[in-house]
Amino acid sequence: MNGGVRAVVAAGLVVALGAGCAGGEGGQDGQDGNAGKAALTLGRGNGTALADQPLDIGAERLPAGAEVTLTASAKDRYGKTWRSRTRASADKDGRLALGGKTSSELLSGMLPDTHPKLNSGKTFSYHPGPPGEQRAYSVRLNLTAAKSGKRLASRTLTREWLTGGATHRELTADGDKLAGDLYNPPKGEPRKAPVLVFGGSEGGNAGTYTAALLASHGHPALSLCYFRCGKGSGRPDAIDMIDLDYFTRAARLLGKQPSADPGKLTVMGNSRGSEAAQLLGQRRPSVVRNVVAYAPSSKAIGPYPSGQAAWADHGRALPTGPLPLDRVRGTVLAVGGGNDKMWGSAASARDMAAHGARKLVYPDAGHHVNWFPYGQPGQEGGADGAVARTSAADQRARADSWPRILKLLES
Template sequence: MTIQLQVTPERALVDVPVEIVCTGCQPGQQVTLRARTLDSDQNSWEAYATYRADEQGEVRPASQEALSGTYQGVDAMGLFWSLQPKGKRRRPSSLSWRSEEPLHVQLVAEIDGQAVAQFDVERVLISPDVEKVDLNEQGLVGTLYHPKAEGRYPAVLILSGSDGLPRPNQAAVLASHGYAALSLVYFNAPELPRTLANIPLEYFEKAIGWLQEQSFVDEEKIGVIGLSRGGELALLLGATFPAIKAVVAGSPSGMTHAGFGGRGGYDVPSWTYHGEPLSYPKSHITFWQVLSWTVNGLRRRPFEMKSIFVQMLQDQENIKAATIAVEKTQGPILLISGDDDRMWPSNLFSEMVVEQLREQQFPYAYEHLDYAGAGHFVCFPYGYPYFPPTYLPLNGMAFGGSAAANAAALKDSWPKILAFFERHWQPT
């Protein structure tokens, strides 16, 4: 019998799981399946797992345990999220895919080290019924995607964190689920602030107004989603502008923190409103922290920022002034964190937000998803389900989590994010 490898569906949106079946093997035979792809920077990524064919001579990752490989256990999509960079001394920390074209993944079946079957699949980031709009007017910079069909759709602002990178593909994925999604750039672009410092909240107010003016947007259904400093910003916008009717904050803080860059270094406000800077807690870096970072740097070990933010909580006076009035938000709030976040204590910050909402008798729904073993990059818009998650150190900083834990958090949180919006805004 000829060995065949089949993947269904062959082409699908990136968040749609596939079924992999290898047939024609000998019962009990060991079969290795490999997945290979290239990212936008032409880095090679590969994953593999070895299985034992069942009595019918078939291998099905959805129901059979991997004996060895880049992931463990039974997982239909393990070969996708466990992709790892190969062949370079300086390996990228995440799989970067900046094209609107589908990501091609080659699957190969091997027996005794020899390739016996192959199948190519496409992971799509934008549905064909979605339209793109480049935003560069009124001082606003970003990329909007929305369904082409006539109608008025809920709109979601997608916010980056301290990296300042745009998230157009994330907007495309969300738009493919029936939303107008705007990846808004707010610094590190021409005619915008160079760094995350003194960003006027009026910029986001203008973006909200621009969205409401679009004929395909339901002006009463505007939401926001962000992670890390973007999560902080999402909570801040919800508390500041009544037009925001739903907030999703990943790895967030319920207080405003210092910005960085320019003459102020790391002692400069991130945000301003009506020309006034917003307060932020002060950091007091100790001699022992500096020593620890120095030793880790010499040993090429990543350092954790978390301890700095935990220590900030002792600055009660500035903490109170910097606390975001999340109870003023005019809609539901979803908080997402990982308990192994080593960038900052996002699960503790999230619980502080929950307690504040509880004490203030917040009238809308709120929920905190806290994932065991997951790190800082725990959810959309800094990842998709079934896509290699970010967890490795970058620029000397540790983010926590593991590939398996972060992937599990992405898989679980994404449908809950969609359900969160759907419960409150049924797309028309």
């Protein structure tokens, strides 16, 4: 790992811990589970949990006052290792409790050993295999003596995208006239708000992890790709004349799923996708109830990177300018960062609130306040301390906003 970035991440995680014990032991890896030897513990569960669930890591049977290092590591879809670490000390009884905040920061603070964007100033994120192929990913925890590096204990966490019984189906141009991934909760689940998820100017199928997690929370969810979807998708390579009819077709398919309550359908758009989400809430109120707009713009902007117009409706170009919200049937929730260097998402969230939206503005966060916490840490590229602090603030924004969004979906 780059030394400068490692130092920044470590500085945010180092803690000196006093008395306290993390309860709820799970299965320890065999070589470390012998009686009388140090053991890693969890505050809840047995080491298997949804990827958006917080952690509460501790240890017991350590020497009194022992200085230790806890390292978390995971491999991404390309086989590259990402890791983070924190130092701590056991109490007089040989117990250690990191607490939920520091435990969860081990996941959101992971950085790659090597990465082409590490010092580039560009954004990059940890991506394991897509949920349709890999329903969970593994995080290895290693506890070592701080000075000698001797391993004291280890265990593996399983972070799930899809719980047992939840299903995935890839959507294709030939079969569905759509590009994306459809996720459904296990059969027999009660009807809940379905969620249509889509990203911004990055293109591709950016919301697939989020949609999988939503299905595991009981919500039928569709991650929709609307541009840069690959060969054979039939989709354009630019945000140019993207028709609301395409999103509407996806929403209607989603509303027909067995566990969907179509009257509560919610759209969740990030960055440039927030424009489409607001347009759908305003122009398709019979189909869309709620709108979640991450890092939003309160105005429709021009095409990207070039073209006639970004958005269209029934084949007609939609103009740039303010996005009205007076016909939205349900709630509009705007989530913005006060330190957004991409555009003024906090100001847009306030503009939207002046027109009836609810707003969540996080003053220290940047542009990457979107989606869920813990499982898919996003990093701003570069080793600069201010950049690292923005990434940490983004993660705190996700941890705060995600439960609120899940609550909105239940309303």
